[in-house]
Amino acid sequence: MTKHVAMKTPPVVSRQEWEAEREKMLVKEKATMRARDALSAERRRMPWMEVDKTYVFEGPNGKASLLDLFEGRRQLIVYRAFYEPGVYGWPEHACRGCSLGADQVGHLAHLNARNTTLAYASRAPQADIVSLKQRMGWEMPWYTITDSFDKDFGVDEWHGHNVFIQDGKKVYRTYFINSRGDERMGTVWSYLDATPLGRQEVWEDSPEGYPQTELYGWWNWHDNYDAGPDKTWEKVSAAGEAAFRDKDGK
Structure with a gap:
């Protein structure tokens, strides 16, 4: 018979303590995200092998x-x-x-x-x-x-x-x-x-001459890509990007 072992859960804390712990975790998460971005940049510089x-x-x-x-x-x-x-x-x-x-x-x-x-x-x-x-x-x-x-x-x-x-x-x-x-x-x-061209956005570290467009600007509803770029969305997305950049200090 298998003995039941009580689940050892984390401590319960106040809102302020939880927010402080979350901020500490966020620092590590952002470091991981940037490391992943750097790895993708290296991948875009991987040599190619011709399929002959x-x-x-x-x-x-x-x-x-x-x-x-x-x-x-x-x-x-x-x-x-x-x-x-x-x-x-x-x-x-x-x-x-x-x-x-x-x-x-x-x-x-x-x-x-x-x-x-x-x-x-x-x-x-x-x-x-x-x-x-x-x-x-x-x-x-x-x-x-x-x-x-x-x-x-x-x-x-x-x-x-x-x-x-x-x-x-x-x-x-x-x-x-x-x-x-x-x-x-x-x-x-x-x-x-995973691709050699990446997300093709201007923030990416890609080799010279690679196709790149503004962040968010190319995003679309999946049934609307044939309509082409939307100028209103481009303005809205640019404003949103600027707001996030100001908030993070970048």
């Missing part, structure tokens, strides 16, 4: 190359999800961990607005992938791996995000995230921070 092998995927519209997966955008993130015969839950479900990650993926329009495409890839046939997406309510493009793509990019026996950039007809691998690094993926920020 031809890969073929099956998509809802037939065969597709790695370049096709970009959908005309500059950057591509490919997540290898376990959905294939032999995976627990097949064919009604994909891997539980991969499915939990898929449930966290934000609206793709925001990534697309930053010239970035997110795609999933598995070894399951397209018919099963289409059925799975419909049942689970997932919207990301999802392709079938037909060759050694997963093995060549470190995800043949595990999960992971591979990041690519295209220049003309050439494709380059720029970064790779796997293991517990996959746990933080899902938001537009976590995806963009």
Whole structure:
């Protein structure tokens, strides 16, 4: 019989004491945030590796190359999800961990607005992938791996995000995230921070010539990006940014 152990909770304090403790924690949180920003800046300066092998995927519209997966955008993130015969839950479900990650993926329009495409890839046939997406309510493009793509990019026996950039007809691998690094993926920020161009905002430390726009100015409703920049929002967001900057003394 398992003995119940009482939960050892933190002390209960006054409002003033709680605020003081929160301020001390905030100092550490801001230091962590700035360290993460610096790490992303280093990532944007990582060397690129040219993909000199031809890969073929099956998509809802037939065969597709790695370049096709970009959908005309500059950057591509490919997540290898376990959905294939032999995976627990097949064919009604994909891997539980991969499915939990898929449930966290934000609206793709925001990534697309930053010239970035997110795609999933598995070894399951397209018919099963289409059925799975419909049942689970997932919207990301999802392709079938037909060759050694997963093995060549470190995800043949595990999960992971591979990041690519295209220049003309050439494709380059720029970064790779796997293991517990996959746990933080899902938001537009976590995806963009993993890319070679980053969030593409003026506050970022990026190499010369990289695309950058004003902070907040490009943000939009996910169904409104086609309308283009909104001058009123640009003024409102600029004023908000200035207020926050004054408050923090920066």
